Amino acid sequence: MSTEARSERAPVRLSPRTIALYAIGSLGTGGYATLPGLVLTYFLTDNLGVAALAAGLIVTAAKIWDVLIDPLIGAASDRQLARTGSRRGFMVTGALALPLFFALTFAVPPAWGPVAGAISVLLAFLATATAFSLFQVPYVALPAELTGDYDERTRLLGWRVVVLTAAILLFGAGGPALRNAGDDPVRGYLLMGIASGVVIGVGMLVAARTADDAAQRSAVSPATTATVSTWRDQYMSGFRALGRSQPFRALLGTFVLQALATGTMLAGAQYVATWVLRSEDAVTFVFVALVGPALLATPGWTVIARRVGKERAFAMASLLFTAAAASLVFAVWSPGAWIYASVAVAGIAYAGLQSLPMAMLPDVISHDERTSGPGQAGTFTGIWTAGETVGFALGATAVSLTLAATGYISTVAGTTVEQPEAAITGIVLSFSILPAVLMGASLLTLRRYRLRRADIDAVADSDA
Template sequence: MSQQIENTAGELHDARESVPVLQKGAYGAGTLTLNLLPGALGVFSFFLITAFGMDPFLAGLLGGLPRLFDAITDPIMGFITDNTKSRWGRRRPYIVVGAILSGVFFAMLWQLDPEASQEYNFWYFLIFSLIFTIGNTMFATPFVGLGYEMTSDYNERTRLMAFANTMGQVAWMIVPWFWVLIADPDLFSSQAEGVQQLSLFVAGACITLGILPGLFCKGIDASDMGNRAEISFKTIFSNLKEVFKGIKQVFKNKPFVRLCGATFLVFNGFQLVASFSFFIIVFHMFGGDYGATGTWPAWFSTVSAIVTAFVVIPVITWMANKWGKRNAFIISTAISIVGYGLKWWGFDPSNPWMIFMPIPLMSFGIGGLFTLMMSMTADVCDMDELDNGMPRKEGTFGAIYWLMVKIGQALALILGGLVLKVVGFDPGAGAQSVETITNLRLADIIIPASTALLAILVMWKYDLSEEKARAIKQKLIELRGEL
């Protein structure tokens, strides 16, 4: 079917401009799944130590080794989905199967036996982590790629990602309460039972929501897309060469490299201090009394997600449509820096309600990051098609982009512990010194503010403007004719 329409002025338009609400909702459900799985994984992993008796060093290995495996599987899956030929399209079959496998193996992953030996639980968890990673990669990589190709319109891409990320924030409204639920003796007889049972509900939700984009969302019509590699066991080695060739082409795309660099900085800075707020609330505001602290940390995270979803993302979408995506990113990131600074006055022991004061400004950082970067990566895919031809490489771009996110997250976990050690923080102690708390609070502000400032500098010369993106789109329509 023709993918182009000609108006009375003779200008060519792509038919894939407006995304129906049903498809936006389905893609949003997939985004919720994309956030819920790693969010739940992060909370549950804490209980490897407390509920299942895992040595902290071994628990760290169990968190890090699957991320290294991700570095291999993500680009390969990106290449596979870019070059797949099927009656259901390049992405949708993998999304459905991957969502089911992700949910099943996530549930199995957490059916550890607290009475089993540490060695048994280590190998059980590691093996199922690697299997879960394969299933999750099969879901996540084509899912991200599908979002890049659902619309060709410059502003509709931002609206789609804003809608999806608003639904995705629901995961971060829910996840902080897992801590409360798992530790509640009225719900579960032990933390181990809490993890085991709660993982089943998470798995069921992820399967149910994760298959929706595979069933209802539509990407580009790739039935006549040429130059695709053959995907089979016979072509494994030749395809590996093509994988590396595709990665090389991706990293030659200067606007995309800037997107990856800025994302790495903002997300890494945010994640590096993510746990600091919890410690500051407990030890600075409540003197180390966990009972008095209660649910304040959970409410802090939940309110952050609510403000991001229903206040920040709509404002950022408006800014992007009004002033362009690059300018919207710079403005929103600058606003977040002000928010980080306000945390110094927000964490006030005399008034716990003040912790919510910096949230509206802080939330512009992460809220703007994924809404705008996902939209801009879709623009970059058009640029790559013009430069390198078919097949379009949304899967490869998505895999590399999210690989940068995962590397940043892994690095943040390592450096976060190092920062805690440098400031002299002892989470096992009942109280911390004034100097330690002061240094921790300064790190909680300076680190994310500094990385956000560096991200602004990286994006300052980002030159894929709306005018340039629309010119590329017109040229592609002329070159494609019919897809």
């Protein structure tokens, strides 16, 4: 469809208020995705004395729980939308519950011992993950209901990623800074957990207001939404969505591989700071190098997507990230400040890796609704969030397995050890070659994504 034809359709632009409120939600999602991935494994191994393999299993167990509940929450969110006209209830519940459980995750003292400490962290993090899923699944469903326009979705998700990257900087740099503010690491982790949990909860609570805006634009009614009666039916609704939507399968497969790639880098960043750059505080500079360029690059990826299409821009960002990650392998032989430059290039790519697939997901949902009917966005986003969770969980697991295999020595707070050379090499490889290989593999699945602008414009025209 030509530019003139698209302008004749004159889509309604989203208001700055709606965009701002939705974007603020990424203050919560960015904080939750960043801080536990960055410091939780390290908190377990280097503060509570938990073995690296056990620490990885704890993080993975919590993520598996996410995978189990996300499809259920997605289907339940669709039913709530049909019953009440809004997805807001689940979002508010998650926003109110998360700060308490997030603080409890980092409130466990080393004096409890590795076993009791590991169990306590697991239970608290399971509760945190549940609260987050109650918010995240309906939150990701909203863009498909807020607007049907191809470019407006890119605009909406672009501003969301601006806030997301700022949140990554805030939590990735500010969280460890709070932890290290005093001489007592136990109190430092507790302060970090309380302050971060409150900020995450507030961001989520503010974003919940956009659910009402989506409800006003949505054509969903109880008559157009399928009734799901049992937990088995709720799971099957997600598998049916996967089965009938080839674009969803391609996009989800790509996103899961990329979540795994970025998850390995995130979980390995603190170890790189401590044992490669030889400064625990260097993790702050790693995140500044990553997020600073990403903040500037997000509008650029939006412009590129308008000109060449979201899927081509997404492939460009993936290739750039692959090259930047691969270059970090040289830190095995020559560690130094040059690492920040490679991380900065990865940050430019990371902005596109966040905004573009999230802008493509509403396109997939609206394309499916053309044949399957409206009111199933939550089903799609439940599967999507579960897939993202799998990626990040396996990323942390991959790092912990690498540490265990290369002889990494766990410690409790206040003690000092020297890591073997094999462990340091393993840290670098999990921060460079592994994510590069995974990102390269994601390009193969992205090639199977066949939705283009014309397909989405045709859906919007049919709804007009």
